[in-house]
Amino acid sequence: MPAGTGAAPGRRRPTVADVAREAGVSVATAGRALGNYGRVRDDLREQVQAAAERLGYSPNAVARSMRSGGTRSIGFVGADISNPYFATAMRGLCDVAREQGYEPILANSDDRLEVERAAVSVLLDKQVEGIVVAPTSVTDLAHLERAKELGVPIVLLDRHIGALEADSVVIDNEAAAYEAVAHLLGLGHRRVGLLACVDPAEGPELVARTGTGRLTVRGAARPSIDRIRGYLAAVDDHRATSSAELIQYTPLSDAAQAQRRAEALLTQPQPPTAVFATDNVTTQGLFMAARRRGLAIPADVSLVGFDDLDWTTLVDPPLTVVAQSPLDMGRAAAVRLFERIKGDDRPAERIVLPTELVVRSSTAEHGHGVREHSG
């Protein structure tokens, strides 16, 4: 922070009114110039910026103070609130907000960019002091950049965006998937299927065979993509079968379609002896498909799911899953958001929370099933 030659007496933190007075402009003009919104004449903007520098301002603090001392509300934009992952993350965020005396305002993006944009815009209109968002896109960032320019800190949940200077709270998706698939391979399975939470129109485009014959994933970093990456790395490292036929794609939050895709996977001529599902909806679809096809778990097929939801322990057999804690992730995102709201200006961080492979009874050694293949 530059030395404040015109700092107010007593080293009180300068207000936007101080900057306006120092620059000889109205408070509204000072706010617009510093918050980088609305129209300001170029010469006035320069006057304001010079005044701000003399007084030692942080633009964030200015933009915030313009919002009449803060609305004591924060926003959360999740992909699908009826998905237990987001519902639980929201719960963690709401708990922290309330501890801080803030009201959380929640919005739903449906995992669609235009809906997310509209939600962020509404939250900015509502003058929230910060936003936690589970971003739909890692490339279309204008709406998030705009929030930052208005002095509204952004914390990302579930997905990190390298191109955006914003904290993120994530898990190591690739490592978590690798561990899950390595567990199956360690049990002797050679044909391990993947039920991936990726739009079926997009999936086969993303996963393609390279010149060396290996399958690789293109495309920007997202949880599902990183989990496919972990699956492929484990399969390659263990020299197991790498085949596009062992992968099925199904969109977010469509359990019925996940079940149909899982049935296609389980009933192909040479079916996998084990399957990994990349999220909670695909895990449910996979379990239902095995049931519906009369397959014994794990005798006919071993299953590893993602997300340690209650139901995975209520079913028979209880499922082996990759556990993450959306409650902790929601809490951690909110805690960091409040640090930013209070003026913490260290560089953006990627906060990686742990996952755990919880081995229960849905996975067993290859070779004592009733429907095994020579593999």
Added chain:
Amino acid sequence: MPAGTGAAPGRRRPTVADVAREAGVSVATAGRALGNYGRVRDDLREQVQAAAERLGYSPNAVARSMRSGGTRSIGFVGADISNPYFATAMRGLCDVAREQGYEPILANSDDRLEVERAAVSVLLDKQVEGIVVAPTSVTDLAHLERAKELGVPIVLLDRHIGALEADSVVIDNEAAAYEAVAHLLGLGHRRVGLLACVDPAEGPELVARTGTGRLTVRGAARPSIDRIRGYLAAVDDHRATSSAELIQYTPLSDAAQAQRRAEALLTQPQPPTAVFATDNVTTQGLFMAARRRGLAIPADVSLVGFDDLDWTTLVDPPLTVVAQSPLDMGRAAAVRLFERIKGDDRPAERIVLPTELVVRSSTAEHGHGVREHSG
């Protein structure tokens, strides 16, 4: 609507500016007088009201038009967003809002009145055009009355409030519970337990024995209370065992405590041969308790749950449940809210959506179990 002696030409719906002009006051004063907020001199208030009557105004429309043509956002206050019932209702509400070009703003009340009050207050500050609320209390209504006075329509979800002139979208909780318990009694069970979603500190106060020896429920109408009422009516009508020992209480959204309470119910000296749980969390606790105690379902104990969540069909045996549709309830509440926002001023209605007893495999006739009592 009174005949408009001073109606604008062409029968255009009069605006707040028309009322202000007619009354000879500023638009702001007209809005305050008609919306019943802020301070207005008594003589000016009378002038404005007379002008409004001459022009044929509805106060709601006036208050709404004051909010600069509408913010195109609506609010939803649910008890606990991590509960699948509320998460799914929110989903239905969000879908309708988006179809209408509105942004939904969601808040969480934690089923605590002071949190609900704060949430409603924030939503009013954010100038939402209407609010759907699952009310915590059916007696403390000042915050909801205030919203109505500001011209912000309220639609209640899950609970009806007789004392509040507001639409509600509900199910017939008493009839649904009666049907569930009658199903168990029809199978020959005489000792039917109840796991009720009511604060354990409050439950024994609410359910008390009358002079005739019958148990009755006091207390205002809430879903859980009405479901207890249905349980007691079915037990009485079938002359089955009516005993406070057959009832356990457990608070909303605490699956661990629900499980402990269910275990206490199932392990008492003369345990029930069938149990009805009043909501989805108690249903889960009940199922887990039976499992943990090594009880075969339905051989040792028959179970009927509430809410047709996915997991109830994934477990073994699939559970008999009372099915309601929170998605339809959220949608219906939003549809009605938009009718009100658009000026529909018919009297408040109680909209009752259907429930269905879905009989699966967790209920069986009394008498072919391995742990039966002479009953």
